[in-house]
Amino acid sequence: MSRLDFIRNEGKKYHDYCYDQYTLFEAGSWLYKPVQTVMETLKKLKENRNPNVLDLGSGVGRNSIPIAQQLSKQNGQVICVDFLDSALEKLSHYSVKYDVKEMITPIKSDIAQYDITPNEFDYIVAVSSLEHVDSERSLDRVLSNMANGTKIGGINCMIINSDVKEIDLKTNRDRDALMEVNVPTKRMIEKLNHHYQNWNMIKHVIKPLEYEIVRNNRPVLLKTNANTYVVQKV
Structure with missing residues (x-):
């Protein structure tokens, strides 16, 4: 098994477990509420009619279902891209439960392989997903496609991790960080600024985070810089 396949397999196990154990919008996990x-x-698009939204790495709908609810009176549509069957199955279930089924379009795809139509979207969201493409080269391609796929006045809202580290809490030793694209924060910022150099900056925050996860029944501390990057096309 290649390193990429191993990382993808570990990621699948982690997310399958979360989606099975925790209910969307129920307190106790990161599925509790959408990203603030x-x-x-999204409120910046409240005057848009028939807005098109793309959620790359949508999971079970943590963000896309509240987006659809908020855009219901604007006749909005949300395309949700994820490559995990468990995520898309739960997304379909929750879209019915929260009465937004007609606004949600689930698509099974690796986000690096998803073809973004130029000038198609008013809002593109990618929360903790871009770092899971297969290579840094693929990340650059996806960022370029996101930028090209956004309408004038449209917004890209990203949260992307950099400088990811994993520490085995039993031995206090560093582990191999299981992240497909793991680059220094400085390079990540340079990359984002390059792809969005002519856009208006709405928000840019770098927040150090750490939290405990489990890898093969061993407690692991994951440390990362979460880069919130929100820009509007002019």
Whole structure:
């Protein structure tokens, strides 16, 4: 098994477990509520009619279902891209439960392989997903496609991790960080600024985070810099 396949397999196990154990919008996990920045930024599009939204790495709908609810009176549509069957199955279930089925379009795809139509979207969201493409080269291609796929006045809202580290809590030793694209924060910022150099900056925050996860029944501390990057096309 290649390193990429191993990382993808570990990621699948982690997310399958979360989606099975935790209910969307139920307290106790990161599925409890949508990302505040995503929902606050969406308000900037409140005057748009028939807005098109793309959620790359949508999971079970943590952000896309509240987005659809908020855009219901604007006749909005949300395309949700994820490559995990468990995520898309739960997304379909929750879209019915929260009465937004007609606004949600689930698509099974690796986000690096998803073809973004130029000038198609008013809002593109990518929360903790871009770092899971297969290579840095693929990341550059996806960022370029996101930028090209956004309408004038449209917004891209990203949270992307950099400088990811994993520490085995039993031995206090560093582990191999299981992240497909793991680059220094400085390079990540340079990359984002390059792809969005002519856009208006709405928000840019770098927040150090750490939290405990489990890898093969061993407690692991994951440390990362979460880069919130929100820009509007002019």
